[in-house]
Amino acid sequence: MSVRERAVTGGLQTVAAALDLLDCFAEDEELGVTEVSRRLNVAKSTAHRLLVTLTSRNICEQNPRTGKYRLGLHLYELGQLAVTRTELRRCARSLLEELREVTGWAVQLSVTSGVDTLVLERLMTTRSVKALPDFNRRLPGNVTAHGKALCAFDPDFARRRIEAGLPGPTEFSITDPKLFRAELEVIRRRGYATATGEAMPGVSSVAAPVLDSRGIAIAALAINGPPSEIVPMTARLGRLLQAAGRRLAKDMRADILR
């Protein structure tokens, strides 16, 4: 799809192409002009012009050694503005720190985004940095505890995920819709979700939803760590996270009324 074909009703095709270019960097840290032109299906000169403009505002940077381009730090600044202004993040700030200190493991706050989950905040500890690999902020909703908690308590999200297919990054991932629905039923009865090795080997997590006044999940709180540490205290973590989820939901309702 070249620039001319990026229909945006009432919008600008050139800007759409520039924004789509940014998404090319999700898979690859650095890209050359030629590869960008191939992926966007535009001429090399067009790709170059897009990159030059993005680079002029530090949305992209060029590696002087290789001549290749990567995402720039101005995105980081803008992104921090976006996320720290969300109500959810504001209300969760203190709670997340407490969870981190009480449990001693990595905590995170997630929301749905399309058919995936998006981690809005992830706080680590010394031992979690050592024990856990870095992982993605965006993941399919069926392979993590927080994703499953969100699916269990947000029927729209679950439906979207199932319709889009259930990816299976590891051998433990649930990819069968029937099994997935059964798992969601278990989670709804229990009130929290668990996952081990389903997004990536050697990571266990427990998650509970943050529910709105209709009982629909608006976010999920999770604790991550190695299976040997997390699995023995699953029930305890589940209760802790449920209580935290209720507190956060209450804080958000209070915030709206303020």
Added chain:
Amino acid sequence: MSVRERAVTGGLQTVAAALDLLDCFAEDEELGVTEVSRRLNVAKSTAHRLLVTLTSRNICEQNPRTGKYRLGLHLYELGQLAVTRTELRRCARSLLEELREVTGWAVQLSVTSGVDTLVLERLMTTRSVKALPDFNRRLPGNVTAHGKALCAFDPDFARRRIEAGLPGPTEFSITDPKLFRAELEVIRRRGYATATGEAMPGVSSVAAPVLDSRGIAIAALAINGPPSEIVPMTARLGRLLQAAGRRLAKDMRADILR
């Protein structure tokens, strides 16, 4: 400056306008079409088209209640990709967690960006969340300990800051170039920087630089907390941060050789 006047040598004016529009949200959380059109000096219909396109990719979002626009969470995703791929952030990951646990206060990692400092990572604790207000990731280089450490050990940055003027957000900020230079001399001799109430009232910090092989600062590590807690242990924190800075610099040099 309208769209037609946004010259980008070899670039695209329309894309430049879209990116400049994003910067309008630095000051204000939400903006209407009319205000955006005023700030960019473009027609309302042009502003609207830019916003519609940015919204189509979730770079902006529209508040359905007010009709106003704000930054969208896709920026957050892209920004996280940008920052987590920096060498510095990768090397500092574990070290920052240790510093936080050893000191019990908020730690941060900063770099220079134009005439300001940019906080790449800030780790909080429960008590720091309670004791410290939220503050900006971008600040002038003369009003924070990390900014002063970067100025003391990066002469170019210091020159740029002084030439651009020394802002004084509080009554304690150093705004006189002569006094500022004297302060930098003290920091260079001592090896670490301190600040109290200079960026915002009621916050103290200690910072030390991360130096490259020529002795030029490439980053700064800082600890922040309330004056009553930080000031009595300034010397101890200074030494701790200097050691951490040396270790980080060494890790980065090792990383490059890998």
Added chain:
DNA sequence: CCGCGCGTTCCAGTGAGCGGAACCACGCCA
């Protein structure tokens, strides 16, 4: 009901943006 403010849509004119081609720099291999 009318006026005002603001987000949204429409349309004619034109200049910004497109792609193809050439240029330049670098590394590699016979």
Added chain:
DNA sequence: TGGCGTGGTTCCGCTCACTGGAACGCGCGG
């Protein structure tokens, strides 16, 4: 050493995407 391939950068003629002005639709307040 020279030729080739790769990939970033620059140039140019053509055309259509983008611009601004104007109109529209909606909500609110007097």
